Amino acid sequence: MPEELKIIFYPDPRLRKMSKPVKDFGPDLALLAVKMLDLMRTGQGVGLAAPQVGKNIRLFVMNATGKPEDDRVIVNPLLSDPDGEESAEEGCLSIPDIKTDVLRLKTLRLNAQDVNGKPFEETATGFVARVWQHEIDHLNGTLIIDRMGALAKMAHRRKLKDLEDKYAAAHPPPPPPPKPPPKKKRK
Numbered sequence: 301m302p303e304e305l306k307i308i309f310y311p312d313p314r315l316r317k318m319s320k321p322v323k324d325f326g327p328d329l330a331l332l333a334v335k336m337l338d339l340m341r342t343g344q345g346v347g348l349a350a351p352q353v354g355k356n357i358r359l360f361v362m363n364a365t366g367k368p369e370d371d372r373v374i375v376n377p378l379l380s381d382p383d384g385e386e387s388a389e390e391g392c393l394s395i396p397d398i399k400t401d402v403l404r405l406k407t408l409r410l411n412a413q414d415v416n417g418k419p420f421e422e423t424a425t426g427f428v429a430r431v432w433q434h435e436i437d438h439l440n441g442t443l444i445i446d447r448m449g450a451l452a453k454m455a456h457r458r459k460l461k462d463l464e465d466k467y468a469a470a471h472p473p474p475p476p477p478p479k480p481p482p483k484k485k486r487k
């Protein structure tokens with residue numbers, strides 16, 4: 301039985317890894333994308349990156365409108381041609397209950413591959429460009445809490461600590477190795 305796919309939460313170390321480019325396009329990748337779109341919808345998110353389900357590969361799914369026909373799978377993304385900046389509130393499915401203003405580039409070009417490996421190019425302004433940047437941050441191990449200001453950090457300190465405590469309780473450190481028997485002293 302394959303392990304059930306689920307969203308992982310801050311401070312899981314898998315959220316901090318640099319993800320690797322996707323090289324194998326096939327049924328397994330398509331199935332992963334479908335499952336991620338399901339999880340994203342269940343969590344009422346607009347995007348979900350592979351590291352958020354514990355897979356450190358450069359893939360994310362998104363849907364900027366909520367309409368089924370706007371489901372997108374984006375693989376090996378590259379951003380270029382930035383123009384302008386804009387601050388707006390963001391949340392993250394891996395950091396529940398925290399919303400914070402994040403400054404992002406306003407307009408960007410995206411070069412990527414679809415789930416079948418076919419390259420495409422798109423330009424977006426505003427919300428869609430923001431989702432791209434949020435999800436690509438995930439592929440590089442960056443979270444919105446890294447992009448929030450000192451005041452927001454203070455405001456959210458308690459919630460972050462709660463998440464850290466919850467993670468620690470679910471992942472106790474391994475027991476220390478048994479002590480070697482005491483050496484016999486020579487008389």
Ligand SMILES: [Zn+2]
Pocket residue numbers: 391392393394434438
């Ligand atoms: Zn996120």
